[in-house]
Amino acid sequence: xxxxxxxxxxxxxxxxxxxxxxxxxxxxxxxxxxxxxxxxxxxxxxxxxxxxxxxxxxxxxxxxxxxxxxxxxxxxxxxxxxxxxxxxxxxxxxxxxxxxxxxxxxxxxxxxxxxxxxxxxxxxxxxxxxxxxxxxxxxxxxxxxxxxxxxxxxxxxxxxxxxxxxxxxxxxxxxxxxxxxxxxxxxxxxxxxxxxxxxxxxxxxxxxxxxxxxxxxxxxxxxxxxxxxxxxxxxxxxxxxxxxxxxxxxxxxxxxxxxxxxxxxxxxxxxxxxxxxxxxxx
Amino acid sequence: xxxxxxxxxxxxxxxxxxxxxxxxxxxxxxxxxxxxxxxxxxxxxxxxxxxxxxxxxxxxxxxxxxxxxxxxxxxxxxxxxxxxxxxxxxxxxxxxxxxxxxxxxxxxxxxxxxxxxxxxxxxxxxxxxxxxxxxxxxxxxxxxxxxxxxxxxxxxxxxxxxxxxxxxxxxxxxxxxxxxxxxxxxxxxxxxxxxxxxxxxxxxxxxxxxxxxxxxxxxxxxxxxxxxxxxxxxxxxxxxxxxxxxxxxxxxxxxxxxxxxxxxxxxxxxxxxxxxxxxxxxxxxxxxxxxxxxxxxxxxxxxxxxxxxxxxxxxxxxxxxxxxxxxxxxxxxxxxxx
Numbered sequence: 001x002x003x004x005x006x007x008x009x010x011x012x013x014x015x016x017x018x019x020x021x022x023x024x025x026x027x028x029x030x031x032x033x034x035x036x037x038x039x040x041x042x043x044x045x046x047x048x049x050x051x052x053x054x055x056x057x058x059x060x061x062x063x064x065x066x067x068x069x070x071x072x073x074x075x076x077x078x079x080x081x082x083x084x085x086x087x088x089x090x091x092x093x094x095x096x097x098x099x100x101x102x103x104x105x106x107x108x109x110x111x112x113x114x115x116x117x118x119x120x121x122x123x124x125x126x127x128x129x130x131x132x133x134x135x136x137x138x139x140x141x142x143x144x145x146x147x148x149x150x151x152x153x154x155x156x157x158x159x160x161x162x163x164x165x166x167x168x169x170x171x172x173x174x175x176x177x178x179x180x181x182x183x184x185x186x187x188x189x190x191x192x193x194x195x196x197x198x199x200x201x202x203x204x205x206x207x208x209x210x211x212x213x214x215x216x217x218x219x220x221x222x223x224x225x226x227x228x229x230x231x232x233x234x235x236x237x238x239x240x241x242x243x244x245x246x247x248x249x250x251x252x253x254x255x256x257x258x259x260x261x262x263x264x265x266x267x268x269x270x271x272x273x274x275x276x277x278x279x280x281x282x
Numbered sequence: 283x284x285x286x287x288x289x290x291x292x293x294x295x296x297x298x299x300x301x302x303x304x305x306x307x308x309x310x311x312x313x314x315x316x317x318x319x320x321x322x323x324x325x326x327x328x329x330x331x332x333x334x335x336x337x338x339x340x341x342x343x344x345x346x347x348x349x350x351x352x353x354x355x356x357x358x359x360x361x362x363x364x365x366x367x368x369x370x371x372x373x374x375x376x377x378x379x380x381x382x383x384x385x386x387x388x389x390x391x392x393x394x395x396x397x398x399x400x401x402x403x404x405x406x407x408x409x410x411x412x413x414x415x416x417x418x419x420x421x422x423x424x425x426x427x428x429x430x431x432x433x434x435x436x437x438x439x440x441x442x443x444x445x446x447x448x449x450x451x452x453x454x455x456x457x458x459x460x461x462x463x464x465x466x467x468x469x470x471x472x473x474x475x476x477x478x479x480x481x482x483x484x485x486x487x488x489x490x491x492x493x494x495x496x497x498x499x500x501x502x503x504x505x506x507x508x509x510x511x512x513x514x515x516x517x518x519x520x521x522x523x524x525x526x527x528x529x530x531x532x533x534x535x536x537x538x539x540x541x542x543x544x545x546x547x548x549x550x551x552x553x554x555x556x557x558x559x560x561x562x563x564x565x566x567x568x569x570x571x572x573x574x575x576x577x578x579x580x581x582x583x584x585x586x587x588x589x590x591x592x593x594x595x596x597x598x599x600x601x602x603x604x605x606x607x608x609x610x611x612x613x614x615x616x617x618x619x620x
Contacts, residue, residue, distance in 0.1 A: 062468040062469075062470055062471070063439070063468055170326070170327075170556060170557075171326065172556070173556075200325040200326055200495050201325075201495055201496055201497070201536065201539050201540055202325055202535070202536055202539045202552060202553055203325075203552075203556075204539070204541070205539045205541070205550040205551060205552035206552040208547055208550055209547065209550045209552065211547075212547035212548060212550075227468050227469055228469070228541070229469075230540070230541025230542070230545060231541065233541065233543060233545060233546075234541055234545045234546055234547045234550060235547050257543070267470055268469060268470060270473070271469045271470040271472065271473035272469050273469075273472070273473070273476070273496070273498035273499050273501065273502045274498055274501065274502070275497050275498040275501045275525060275537060275540050275542075276501055276525065277500075277501045277502075277504075277521035277522055277525050278522070279501070279502070280480075280501070280502060280503075280521075
């Protein structure tokens with residue numbers, strides 16, 4: 001934990017990041033008119049979630065279930081239409097100045113699209129240096145040293161990778177850069193939106209292993225947004241299943257996956273392909 | 283026994299790079315029988331998609347070309363066909379679907395008309411509407427008439443992929459090439475598409491060449507599988523034996539990297555290192571720098587041949603030896619694992 005975070009007491013029982021009954025409404029395209037109200041669609045409907053320090057929570061659901069919108073609200077990128085998002089007990093909408101900066105620094109994100117989330121014209125060393133300069137206020141020399149340490153930490157030898165451009169890297173390597181960039185701000189929680197689903201099966205395990213080691217070393221909390229139950233099993237302490245904007249099931253990862261209570265969770269489990277050809281219906 | 287539907291013989295694909303040519307597919311042979319689904323598995327950069335494009339000579343770049351070998355479809359060598367004759371084969375005898383259904387559909391055209399396009403392109407003029415509705419039914423899309431009038435953006439990702447499969451099958455081709463058809467889809471939607479492919483294979487006696495990086499998808503769908511690494515097939519077999527007792531250390535590693543119910547983050551398996559870049563293939567066996575049982579003086583020097591063993595074939599110098607039966611475990615015991 002960082003000293004700058006002591007604006008609110010850091011108690012394990014106080015969630016690090018919390019959504020309280022948040023909803024997000026989007027206007028339905030094509031509805032409404034000059035004198036007619038737009039129809040509103042609830043992408044996220046009265047969802048509450050709490051991430052505790054050092055915890056790995058998985059958020060599972062198919063596309064359109066609202067899991068990414070919920071993730072964006074937790075990051076402060078989308079404002080909730082109803083309800084509130086709290087960081088260390090304080091409403092992020094009410095945070096201003098230093099408190100707002102602390103939140104933005106300590107809650108980081110890793111995206112699925114490793115190509116689209118890095119500036120194609122900027123060497124990766126510079127992409128990782130940016131949060132160091134902006135969020136931590138390091139000078140150029142210190143930040144370049146820190147970049148090397150970060151690249152090293154995510155398994156990219158700095159001498160070889162520092163001045164590479166994103167297109168020269170493989171998908172797995174780019175995702176390592178994405179993780180290094182998130183780590184640069186010394187976050188307390190990382191929201192990872194499908195961080196491995198665009199990667200080859202063989203590279204997935206490497207990235208998950210890296211993320212797990214970082215979680216253990218730094219007591220990092222994660223929110224894994226994913227539709228891959230293999231990822232959930234391997235990584236998560238707790239899991240929350242979303243369907244059509246609502247949470248339909250939540251609990252310890254092992255419990256939910258071994259004895260799923262909701263029909264949708266069972267459907268997800270049944271749909272996950274298994275490397276056993278004898279299951280093929282002949 | 284029916285005649286072989288697709289017979290790829292010693293196929294090589296080059297990409298022009300200045301004066302040099304980069305060989306991205308090297309001496310690949312595989313077959314697909316009618317009514318059979320064959321998996322072509324590999325990581326990005328293994329050459330699996332290039333192999334698929336080579337079947338129809340439809341490369342994404344004009345720099346790529348078939349450098350050697352034959353692609354024999356129903357007894358006819360496609361590589362020797364002139365362009366206009368090949369055009370009559372594409373879409374009529376071979377259909378193809380890709381990973382990202384959205385970018386292969388015209389956003390401004392109702393999907394029904396897009397399904398009809400191959401019919402018109404191949405000169406059909408009557409019965410088109412009826413055929414489109416029949417295809418939508420076959421794809422298990424409810425309310426075929428209404429769906430045919432919709433635009434791509436009104437459909438979900440899974441429905442769009444069904445539209446593309448319908449278009450690919452409009453001319454009743456005997457072979458469907460599916461390049462990562464479910465990779466961009468949700469698991470539940472993926473399961474539906476894989477089930478549909480199996481149904482089509484059985485009901486239409488359709489031959490399917492399924493290209494994917496996911497061995498679990500192959501296990502659910504295919505009867506035989508070819509594993510590619512660095513431009514070569516390194517193991518081929520029926521799915522039963524391959525999943526039960528893979529012989530090549532790379533196949534074993536790929537299988538071990540699949541997340542299973544028993545996977546836990548602290549003990550996740552991954553093959554060390556990365557796939558080599560085309561044109562920078564290692565000497566000898568292309569997998570030897572990552573291989574746990576590589577034998578110095580052999581594997582780093584001699585390029586292994588694809589050797590028939592049991593019901594399949596593998597490209598490993600140690601393929602017949604006990605040490606290769608469980609390459610990664612053997613290595614863990616001797617304690618040399620990086």
